[in-house]
Amino acid sequence: MSLSRPDRDRDSHSILELPADKYTVGWIYAIPVELRTARCFFDVEHSQLRSRPKHDENSYNLGGICGHNVVMICLPELGGVKAAVAAKSLQATFPNVRFWLMVGIGGGIPNPPEVDIRLGDIVVSIPTDVGSGVIQYDLGRMEAEEFCRKGALSKPPSLLLAAVRNLQSRSGVGNDISKILSEVDSVEDSDGDMQAQTYPPYLVDDLFRANYTHVKTDPACDCENGTNKANTIARRKRNHQNPRIHYGNIASGNTVVKNAAERDRLAKRDNVICFEMEAFGLMDDFPCLVIRGISDYSDSHKNYAWQSYASSVAAAYAKKLLNIIPPEEVAKLKPVRSE
Numbered sequence: 608m609s610l611s612r613p614d615r616d617r618d619s620h621s622i623l624e625l626p627a628d629k630y631t632v633g634w635i636y637a638i639p640v641e642l643r644t645a646r647c648f649f650d651v652e653h654s655q656l657r658s659r660p661k662h663d664e665n666s667y668n669l670g671g672i673c674g675h676n677v678v679m680i681c682l683p684e685l686g687g688v689k690a691a692v693a694a695k696s697l698q699a700t701f702p703n704v705r706f707w708l709m710v711g712i713g714g715g716i717p718n719p720p721e722v723d724i725r726l727g728d729i730v731v732s733i734p735t736d737v738g739s740g741v742i743q744y745d746l747g748r749m750e751a752e753e754f755c756r757k758g759a760l761s762k763p764p765s766l767l768l769a770a771v772r773n774l775q776s777r778s779g780v781g782n783d784i785s786k787i788l789s790e791v792d793s794v795e796d797s798d799g800d801m802q803a804q805t806y807p808p809y810l811v812d813d814l815f816r817a818n819y820t821h822v823k824t825d826p827a828c829d830c831e832n833g834t835n836k837a838n839t840i841a842r843r844k845r846n847h848q849n850p851r852i853h854y855g856n857i858a859s860g861n862t863v864v865k866n867a868a869e870r871d872r873l874a875k876r877d878n879v880i881c882f883e884m885e886a887f888g889l890m891d892d893f894p895c896l897v898i899r900g901i902s903d904y905s906d907s908h909k910n911y912a913w914q915s916y917a918s919s920v921a922a923a924y925a926k927k928l929l930n931i932i933p934p935e936e937v938a939k940l941k942p943v944r945s946e
């Protein structure tokens with residue numbers, strides 16, 4: 608029996624056990640659905656550390672991906688502050704982790720046809736003229752006239768950015784990601800059913816007009832079943848089911864955004880293409896790249912249907928990225944200091 612997947616005969620077979628200082632890549636996710644999918648992307652799973660510092664209460668999954676020794680961690684709660692605390696503990700236990708991948712789901716900010724983000728697409732944080740890749744959109748001062756955002760977070764490390772640019776210049780990356788997804792095991796969903804991690808054509812992907820608000824008690828909306836198209840925005844049909852990868856600034860903050868008008872206002876103000884809630888806690892202290900699979904449009908119709916697939920595409924992109932980064936180049940980077 609192959610030992611290349613998590614959960615198989617964990618106790619009855621000995622699996623590779625490495626000392627903590629052999630791990631060089633940190634992989635962080637925030638919700639259980641991301642954990643279920645992320646673990647499938649290990650090429651080989653390692654056993655847990657025999658001992659670790661007393662104060663470290665994180666739960667880890669260890670393994671190898673494309674020649675890198677990777678430590679995965681699931682946050683106990685959502686949010687940037689929790690992410691920073693967990694990352695600090697991890698960095699103390701795994702002193703040679705050189706960079707972090709923040710991998711999971713995010714809320715897309717579509718603006719078709721220019722920014723044609725669909726559910727199941729991928730957003731990667733890279734610097735632009737107006738931001739460093741991640742923008743903490745809710746940090747600033749309320750002045751007499753308007754809110755003034757302040758501060759800028761650190762950029763992703765140059766080794767990661769160079770790898771991202773490399774993928775950006777290639778064609779067929781979306782197809783490669785679909786291929787990676789077709790090769791990983793199915794995962795169990797919250798109802799206990801097994802779900803393939805490939806594109807779910809049975810799910811609805813409707814983008815509603817910003818001024819059309821979801822009303823729970825109004826059966827006319829029926830956004831999960833997609834029966835009412837009267838208030839949707841028409842978009843060109845794609846002739847493939849591969850995820851498209853969008854590069855730019857990700858908005859990170861303490862609030863779950865479920866409001867299309869607010870979404871569009873912030874997108875215009877900060878030139879962002881995705882919302883998430885953890886990266887702002889990491890960027891300044893840990894060299895980090897953010898990879899988000901789009902599971903909703905940050906509007907009132909937001910639901911959970913696309914979360915599993917969206918977290919899978921983000922993990923598959925992370926694996927594709929690790930595949931083109933030589934482990935010996937990672938070893939040359941300076942270790943991250945933790946106090």
Ligand SMILES: [Zn+2]
Nearest residue numbers: 821828830908
């Ligand atoms: Zn709705």
